[in-house]
Amino acid sequence: MQGRSLSLAALFFCLSFFQVRCQEAKTSMHFGKEKVTHLHFYLHDIISGKKPSAVMVAHANTTEKGPTPFGSVFAIDDLITEGPEPTKVIGNAQGLYVSSGQDILSLVLVVDFGFTSGKYNGSSFSVLSRNPITEVERELAVVGGRGKFRLARGFAHLKTYYLNITNGDAIIEYDVTLLHY
Template sequence: MENRETVLVLALILFTVAVQCEYDYENSNVFDLKEKVTHLHFYLFDILSGAKPSAVEVARPNITVGAKSATPFGHVYAIDDPLKDGPNADSKVIGNAQGLYLSSSQGDQLTLVMYADFGFTTGKFNGSSISVFSRNPVTETKRELAVVGGRGTFRMARGFAHVRTHYLNTTNGDAILEYKVTLLHY
């Protein structure tokens, strides 16, 4: 008897969900949207030193591994890095990058894996952001990071960011990075 009641209850739940889904369905054809291409150019200020750093270590391995550097292997950093329209300290802030990066190289080449949301707070992209999830071989002169999503103006974004180190202090880890981003979005 219990099995029949259980089956009946499950059948009612499935029927209710099926009926509810039919009435809650909204017909929005995403494929009618026109794809756009946007190019962005900005600078990211990643500051580990001083009284108010924009990147702080939040985790580390319990052993010492790899080369000595400002960002040793296995260390994880939380970031709230300002994005600016130029490479100077007094350049206009246009947004911030929030997320994490992991120092992922055991060798001499500093490599990070970055998971960050680049949010824009001024201009025509105010309230929009792009999501970057990619390997970042910091010591390479030119490198490319993957843009895997976005919101606001950059909804359903995909693309890439060419990154160049404008300034790097190898002692304390402070860096200014130039980003040239190409996005495909709707």
């Protein structure tokens, strides 16, 4: 009797293992082989002028006089360019960022980086991450994507290329590594 129970347990183990392996095979056949893509571009976050690409849509009345704009929410539609000059536009970054630091200027970004030209035209990846903008170099999390970046995950290294401390306009250099299908 004990040998029969052991045989049944072994049979159930094998069947469950086989089922898991079949599901893995279906997933890899459906999505194909995972790819790694490296992207390099510049984001132009313009707050000043007649046609800003980032506008404040809300702020907290209680923190207006603080050292940071804590609680301020900005809607963005920033240009993404091949180089630091806005001559070759390759897409735009649309979303929100929130000033989340009370004592140190820091943002939380919820942004979709969409490409409108080149081999990634129609594809995008999304970032949901903290951006401590006072640090020279920082890393943000990539949490998704669509088109050629389907199921993307990865990270973006950022460096401030240009910052006008008077009006807040900035150009940010992005080096992005994506894992996707």
